[in-house]
Amino acid sequence: MPVAPRCPGCGAQLSAPSQAGRSRCEFCGTEVAVPQYGPPVAYPPGMPAPAPPPGMVPAPPRLPSSPLLGRRRRVRPWMIALISAGVLAFGGAFGFFVWHMTWSRVAGTVSHRGGALGDWTASFDGCRSGDAFGSGFFGADFVSESPRVHLQLQGSGSRDAVLLVAGPGRSEDEALALRKQDCAVFDVLVEPGGAQVNGVDSVQGRLEVDCPTPQGGRLQADLTFRACH
Numbered sequence: 001m002p003v004a005p006r007c008p009g010c011g012a013q014l015s016a017p018s019q020a021g022r023s024r025c026e027f028c029g030t031e032v033a034v035p036q037y038g039p040p041v042a043y044p045p046g047m048p049a050p051a052p053p054p055g056m057v058p059a060p061p062r063l064p065s066s067p068l069l070g071r072r073r074r075v076r077p078w079m080i081a082l083i084s085a086g087v088l089a090f091g092g093a094f095g096f097f098v099w100h101m102t103w104s105r106v107a108g109t110v111s112h113r114g115g116a117l118g119d120w121t122a123s124f125d126g127c128r129s130g131d132a133f134g135s136g137f138f139g140a141d142f143v144s145e146s147p148r149v150h151l152q153l154q155g156s157g158s159r160d161a162v163l164l165v166a167g168p169g170r171s172e173d174e175a176l177a178l179r180k181q182d183c184a185v186f187d188v189l190v191e192p193g194g195a196q197v198n199g200v201d202s203v204q205g206r207l208e209v210d211c212p213t214p215q216g217g218r219l220q221a222d223l224t225f226r227a228c229h
Helices: 077-102
Strands: 021-026 031-033 105-113 120-122 137-143 150-155 163-167 176-178 185-199 200-213 217-228
Touching: 105 137, 137 200, 137 217, 163 200, 176 200, 185 217
Parallel strands: none
Antiparallel strands: 021 031, 105 120, 105 217, 137 150, 150 163, 163 176, 185 200, 200 217
């Protein structure tokens, strides 16, 4: 009876060869070509594998190699540029949103001609919400330093609003109060600004007035304001 071939590396009996005619030793891992010619080699069924020679241990199983194993993905310069541009765009948009919602700004002027208040024209760098002065005051406050002019708009609409005007050389106690019935034009709107800064609710709106003042004077204002807090 033909004898099963043995491993040339360790002498252990080899298992049945594959269809390609090769067999791998279970103990030392040596791969051996088994001839396909001649009478078949007998491999007794159910026979346990022979014990390895002294000092030998079975070879560990081998995992199939992967072409991607150990390779690093290359980061291309255009990918870095694209990511950087996205981060900058997001940061710029977020910064613009914060500025738009919290930076007080006033466009337009207020002017007075003749009468007891004299001649002057004022513009304003910013404004304050009535909420900053205490609860119960809904409106906006404007102060110009040169010339020193203080306007305070109390109320939310043309019907109930009051415009207090303290011109150059006059204190707040001497402010002139103007209402819709006193003016040829009195278009007023104050509404919530949709943000809160340092616990103060912001307001926004517009002020367009054309009103006579004592001793033949005339006050004209055309303002729009945002993010007053």
